[in-house]
Amino acid sequence: MSATEARFSGTATYIATEDLKVAVNAAVTLSRPLLVKGEPGTGKTVLAREVADSLGLDLISWHIKSTTKAQHGLYEYDAVSRLRDSQLGEPGVKEIGNYIRPGRLWDAFTHVSGSGKAGCVLLIDEIDKADIEFPNDLLLELDRMEFHVHETGQTVRAETRPVVIITSNNEKELPDAFLRRCFFHYIRFPDVETMRAIIEVHHPGVKDDLLAEALGLFYGLREVPGLKKRPSTSELLDWIRLLMADQVPPSALKASREEGRLPPLSGALLKNEQDLQQLDRLARR
Amino acid sequence: MFLRLFFGLREAGVPASLLELLTLIEAMAQRVPAFSVDDAYHLARATLVKDERHLDRFDRVFAQVYQGLGEAAGETPEEILADIPEAWLRKLAEKHLSEEEKARIEALGGWEELMETLKKRLAEQQGRHQGGNKWIGTAGTSPFGAYGYNPEGIRIGQHESRHRRAVKVWDKREFKNLDDTVELGTRNVKVALRRLRRFARTGAATELDLDGTIRATAHNGGLLDLKMVPERHNAVKVLLFLDVGGSMDDHIRTCEELFSAVRGEFKHLEYYYFHNCLYEFVWRDNKRRHTERIPTHEVLRTYPADYKLIFVGDASMSPYEIVYPGGAVEHWNREPGEAWLRRALDTWPRAVWLNPVPERYWGYTPSIGMIGKITEGRMFPLTLSGLDQAMRALL
Known part of the structure; x- marks a missing residue:
């Protein structure tokens, strides 16, 4: 197992907390899948890319949709086009x-x-x-890292076990048998210090006073009761990029907070009309 | 240590299995954590806990086990307890009390004394929670609850003034809010969720219309003619009426959470609240129940008959609330609750009433029998078998 020698310790563009590093390294060392959960926008998907980068491996993404079946991940037998081809007398139709x-x-x-x-x-x-x-349908395949192709009688086996990272948004509960085979990590919403580090990694030139004001507003916003979608890390990063691009002075943020107006460019933070209204209503009070 | 941790977790209701323990030991043998307690803690957490709701329980058990080890190494619990800093306690309370309330506390024996009690309580409870009890618990028994200050909501140990010692990482208990050991009912309803899934998945997906294809191909003289049908999506639409108020609140929150958890499974899930019995108004936001009411007539008009109607309520009330005009406890109702219930049942014939009250007590409350009669016996207890029956009655 060549992957075991490398260790994941965060990258230049990704701030990994201590517990996340341990979880990733455990999953890499034991070649077990790592299940990552957390609020939307806390970097679950990005994690896989960063792990791949830091281990020097390629990334293969499989995005799951509501119609995805386990079989799609293994292989598909295109019987329909074979039938067509056989009727049209195409060569190569004998070779399944x-x-x-x-x-x-x-x-x-x-x-x-x-x-x-x-x-x-x-x-x-x-x-x-x-x-x-x-x-459940993927249990055996992920456990043994091999599967059988019935049509050709061939067995596909992983010589080098890939590092498997699975993300979940908690829309459904996952079966116990599946969970038992994974390592689990819950990405907590970053605290102010971690968030500061994250922003500095993404926007190196950000001014301290702007950052302080923006963070204050952002965490204040997350505390607002009754928001449908609380702004998350990715929205904060977008917002700060906008603030920097528009050269909004820190004083403007401060003023909006003190006068109880919506912060400038708040559309980057709140994606929901009702949330904007709710905030506006609270601000006016 | 891991065995103790493992059994401690199982006792605390975290479903850790043997396979996971073996994985943990294997990972330790492969030296995943680099000989630091923090790493070992993170590793054990990633291995043994698979649900963020259990993270807090894990932290508690780990702290216990680790403290046990500390004792053997000469570090007594008192030493650890001594670390609860005075300033932190003060800050904690200050943050949550207004000036006025502080003045009242002053009057009730003074700040210092109160802090002392709080500190003692903290220490005491930290000791006692070995038995499986919760930390600073329900406001009801705490003298601090009187000021609307509920220590349970405060994340103990998260303040920066705490020393960043190894033992404190799990003492921070950052996952407290995610813990779900609320009430007895949770378990039942969780199982219920599984039932609902099956119920929600009754439109199996088919894409190639095999019969149609065979028929069409035969018509075509053997030349393949594919017939496709659109994938059948789950068409279950659910209208949920939740009883709120009084004893129902705990149940409702769990029900609602779980119902929204399966929201993706249903085509539509709409929910409304009522109190005790259905009357001319329902509401969607319990905080604004008096300002943003929705006429029940409107709801009756809005959703077509193919919606499945689920009432969740304990149906325990005075019989007057069901049969007499003006019987409602909160307002003057012109028509009896029964009329509204019947109207709803007429509009949505597929209906059940789920009752969190255990079935064996139903006989003692006349109103339960009455509602059972109105729903034509389609009242089911909120248990595994009850839900199974209810889902079957709905299909």
């Missing part, structure tokens, strides 16, 4: 392998990067979007 389309898991199991390095990071994004049986 021509109609087997490898899925993301197959790719990940057999992936060899351009430089000849085996192994990769496989991201299974938003696993809770799929049917509830979906994780």
Whole structure:
């Protein structure tokens, strides 16, 4: 297992907390999947890319939709086009392998990067979007890292076990048998210090006074009762980029807070009309 | 240590399994944590806990186990307790009390004394929670509750003035808000969720219309003619009426959370609140129940008959509230609750009433029997089997 030698310790563009590092390293060392949960916008999906970067592996993403089936990840047998081809008398129709389309898991199991390095990071994004049986259907495949192709009788096995990172938004509960095989990490909403570090990584030139005001407003906003969608890290980053691009002075933020107006460019923070109204109502009071 | 942690967790209701323990030991053997207690804590957490609701319980158990080890190493619990800083206590209270309230506390024996009691209480409870009790608990028993100051909501140990010693990481208990051991009912309703899933997934997805294809191909003289049908989406629409107020509140919150958790499964899920019995008004936001009411007539008109109606309520009230005009406890109702219930049942024939009161007590409350009669026996207890029956009655 070549991946075990590398250790994940955050990257230049990603601030990883201590517990996250341990969880990732445990998952890498033992080649078990890592399940990541957390509020939307706390960097669950980005984590996979950063882990891949820091381990020097390629990233294969499998984005799950409500219609995704476990089989899609393994392979698909395109029986329909084979039928068509047979009627049209195409050559190659005898070879069933021509109609087997490898899925993301197959790719990940057999992936060899351009430089000849085996192994990769496989991201299974938003696993809770799929049917509830979906994780169960993948149990054996993720556990043994191999599966059987019935149509051709071939067995696909991962020589180098990929690092599997799974994200979930908690829309559905995941089955216990699946959970038992994973490491679990819950990305907490970052505290002010971590947030400051995160922003400095993304916007190196940000001025201290602007940052202080923006953070104050942001955390204040998150405390506002009854918001439908509380602004998260990604929204804060966008907002600060806008503030910097528009060269909004820190005093403008301060003034808006003291006078109880909506902060400038608040559309970047609140994506919901009702939330904006709610905030406006509270501010006026 | 891990065995103790493991059994401690299981006792605390965290569903850690043998497989996970083995994984943890394997990871330790492979030296994933670099010989630091913090790392070991993080690793154990990532391995044994699979649900953020259990993180707080894990922190508590870990603190206990670790403290036990500390004792053996010469660090007594008192030493650890001595770390609750005075300033932190003061700040904690200051943050939550207004000037006026502070004055009242002054009158009631003075600040220092109160702080002393709070400190003692903290220490005492930290000791006692070994037995499985919660920390600074419900406001009811605490003298501090009288000021509307509920220590439970305060994250103990999260203040920066605490020393960043290893043992404090889990003492911060940052996941407290996510813990779900609220009431007995939670468990039942959680199981209920699983039932609902099955119920919600009754439109199996088909894309290739096999029968149609065979028929069309045969018509075509054997030349393949594919027939596709649109994927059948789950068409279950649910209209939820939740009883709020009094004893129902705890149940309702769990129900509502769980129902919204399966929201993705239903095509539509709409919910309204009522109090005790359905009358001419319902509301959607319990905080604004007196200002933003929605006429029940409007709800009756809005949702077509293919909605499935689920009432959740204890149905425990005075019989007058059901059968007499003006019987409602909160307002003057021109028509009896029964009329409104019947109207709702006529509009949405597929209906059930879920009752969190255990079935064996139903006989003691006449109103439960009355509502049971109005719903034609479709009242089910909020238990595993009850929900199973209810879902079957709805289908």
